[in-house]
Amino acid sequence: MNRRDFYKRMVMLGIGVQGSSTIGKSTGSRQQAGSYYEEPSKKLPVRKFDVVVAGGGTAGVVAAIAAARNGAKTALIEVKGYPGGTVTEGGTALHSFYNLWKAFPGVKKRQVVRGIAQEIIDRLLRVGGTSGHAEMSKGYNYDSVCTCIDTEMYKLVTFEMLVEAGVFVCVNTLVAGAIMDGSRIKGVIVESRSGREAFYAKCFVDCTAYGDLAAFAGAKYSEPNDYPVVNSIGIANVSIEKLHDFLEKHDAIIQQAEGIRSGKDGQIVRIQGRTAKLPGGFGEKAGKIGMSMVTTTVHDNYFMFIKLNFKMPVSPTNRDEVAKAELELRRRQAKAIELFREYIPGCEKAFIARTSPKLCIRRGRLITCDYDISHEDVIEGRHFDDEIMVYGFHDSAPRYQIKNGGTYGFPYRALRVAGIENLLASGMLITSDHRAHMSTRNTVCCMGQGQASGTAAALCAAKNCGTRELRYSNLREALEKGDVYFES
Numbered sequence: 001m002n003r004r005d006f007y008k009r010m011v012m013l014g015i016g017v018q019g020s021s022t023i024g025k026s027t028g029s030r031q032q033a034g035s036y037y038e039e040p041s042k043k044l045p046v047r048k049f050d051v052v053v054a055g056g057g058t059a060g061v062v063a064a065i066a067a068a069r070n071g072a073k074t075a076l077i078e079v080k081g082y083p084g085g086t087v088t089e090g091g092t093a094l095h096s097f098y099n100l101w102k103a104f105p106g107v108k109k110r111q112v113v114r115g116i117a118q119e120i121i122d123r124l125l126r127v128g129g130t131s132g133h134a135e136m137s138k139g140y141n142y143d144s145v146c147t148c149i150d151t152e153m154y155k156l157v158t159f160e161m162l163v164e165a166g167v168f169v170c171v172n173t174l175v176a177g178a179i180m181d182g183s184r185i186k187g188v189i190v191e192s193r194s195g196r197e198a199f200y201a202k203c204f205v206d207c208t209a210y211g212d213l214a215a216f217a218g219a220k221y222s223e224p225n226d227y228p229v230v231n232s233i234g235i236a237n238v239s240i241e242k243l244h245d246f247l248e249k250h251d252a253i254i255q256q257a258e259g260i261r262s263g264k265d266g267q268i269v270r271i272q273g274r275t276a277k278l279p280g281g282f283g284e285k286a287g288k289i290g291m292s293m294v295t296t297t298v299h300d301n302y303f304m305f306i307k308l309n310f311k312m313p314v315s316p317t318n319r320d321e322v323a324k325a326e327l328e329l330r331r332r333q334a335k336a337i338e339l340f341r342e343y344i345p346g347c348e349k350a351f352i353a354r355t356s357p358k359l360c361i362r363r364g365r366l367i368t369c370d371y372d373i374s375h376e377d378v379i380e381g382r383h384f385d386d387e388i389m390v391y392g393f394h395d396s397a398p399r400y401q402i403k404n405g406g407t408y409g410f411p412y413r414a415l416r417v418a419g420i421e422n423l424l425a426s427g428m429l430i431t432s433d434h435r436a437h438m439s440t441r442n443t444v445c446c447m448g449q450g451q452a453s454g455t456a457a458a459l460c461a462a463k464n465c466g467t468r469e470l471r472y473s474n475l476r477e478a479l480e481k482g483d484v485y486f487e488s
């Protein structure tokens with residue numbers, strides 16, 4: 001079963017819920033009827049910035065670097081101890097810097113995302129932290145190029161880039177509320193072991209994946225609950241060659257790519273197996289724990305990101321249901337490692353070397369923006385007068401591809417949070433259509449969005465204007481200076 005079919009089955013089992021915009025305005029959105037404690041009001045220390053980026057994940061890292069490089073005094077607030085987010089915790093590889101050219105004879109291979117995203121890969125290459133842009137040798141018509149990363153080096157490299165750009169990096173710090181002045185965000189409330197503080201800024205970017213800041217600010221959102229949640233595992237003490245031979249013997253290879261592994265080029269760095277073809281009922285057992293057999297790696301003896309999927313009955317913003325899911329996923333991880341040891345040659349002494357610190361989502365809140373990219377925009381390869389990047393990958397290929405192996409444009413208005421004067425959003429939290437989201441939510445697209453929203457936020461702060469007053473020509477010029485690729 002491929003990724004698309006897997007999601008489809010999960011969605012059929014899912015229950016969508018509508019969100020309300022009351023979070024942050026009361027003492028809790030899911031408080032049960034009963035007793036209440038009234039918090040005493042308190043004076044908070046204030047820090048002032050031009051731009052505050054909430055969430056230092058896939059999109060947020062790039063947004064903060066872009067904002068700082070464009071002259072803004074920038075703070076990045078990240079609840080975990082490191083930047084990186086889902087690209088270091090849940091994804092399988094970075095998709096994709098390139099168009100899907102291979103499915104279209106005669107169409108040229110083009111690198112359509114560059115800028116800060118490519119800089120991160122260049123830095124990783126220098127420290128042996130990536131496969132490079134690895135081209136598919138099998139299964140290529142739906143996944144032409146993927147870029148595998150060493151997740152730990154990614155955290156370090158991006159942390160260093162943030163500091164070098166002059167970003168005030170607040171890790172282990174939670175965005176816990178918004179301070180509003182009408183439809184303008186005046187500041188965010190942050191919490192850390194240094195206490196509760198107010199960070200004021202002129203412009204804000206929500207890259208929290210969950211849309212926490214937008215929800216705190218009273219923006220409109222829904223909670224589609226249209227994907228399973230995941231905790232992926234990194235498995236060590238394994239042989240990728242033996243896995244390859246085993247899959248090949250059973251004619252079970254769906255996808256394969258070669259790139260740099262343990263310093264040597266031309267090695268298998270990504271392989272996906274059709275579990276149903278494997279003997280001993282492996283497929284059925286893997287299916288029961290939501291396990292998919294796609295792995296990427298940049299090191300010998302290590303498989304990254306073996307995914308364990310679980311469909312929650314409600315949206316992953318529900319703390320108590322998340323607690324149940326966290327336990328269930330860890331039980332599934334234990335069963336997964338048993339399956340590897342029992343069935344896969346070269347994995348007899350495998351062990352779990354890493355898990356994600358918390359479950360990963362593919363979507364939490366869906367934040368309403370001024371424009372919502374449609375599925376037709378994506379597959380018809382539409383371009384816009386105010387586009388801030390182009391993108392050419394679709395997770396549901398070959399069923400859905402961008403027309404003629406080309407690209408679609410990403411309009412600036414798709415990043416502007418509706419109803420709020422000075423808030424942009426980037427990452428998995430925008431794009432309502434599930435099929436369109438299967439393109440826009442991919443890591444490299446999130447990174448490109450981040451560069452645009454950080455750049456725009458810095459320009460808005462410099463000009464003291466709202467996100468809707470920013471002149472597109474100024475934004476475009478700054479993005480081109482930042483090596484963002486446009487088709488024309």
Ligand SMILES: Cc1cc2nc3c(=O)[nH]c(=O)nc-3n(C[C@H](O)[C@H](O)[C@H](O)COP(=O)(O)OP(=O)(O)OC[C@H]3O[C@@H](n4cnc5c(N)ncnc54)[C@H](O)[C@@H]3O)c2cc1C
Nearest residue numbers: 055057058059079085086090091092095175209427428443
């Ligand atoms: C299992 C799985 C497999 C995937 N496979 C692929 C793949 O193969 N290829 C691909 O390209 N994409 C893949 N994706 C999609 C892609 O990884 C994500 O869509 C993308 O990384 C999301 O980026 P983001 O910036 O929106 O969110 P994130 O990277 O999750 O960043 C959000 C950040 O905000 C922080 N945060 C959240 N709330 C707060 C708060 N209140 N205060 C402070 N910080 C906060 C989080 O800790 C996190 O660091 C996959 C995703 C999953 C879950």
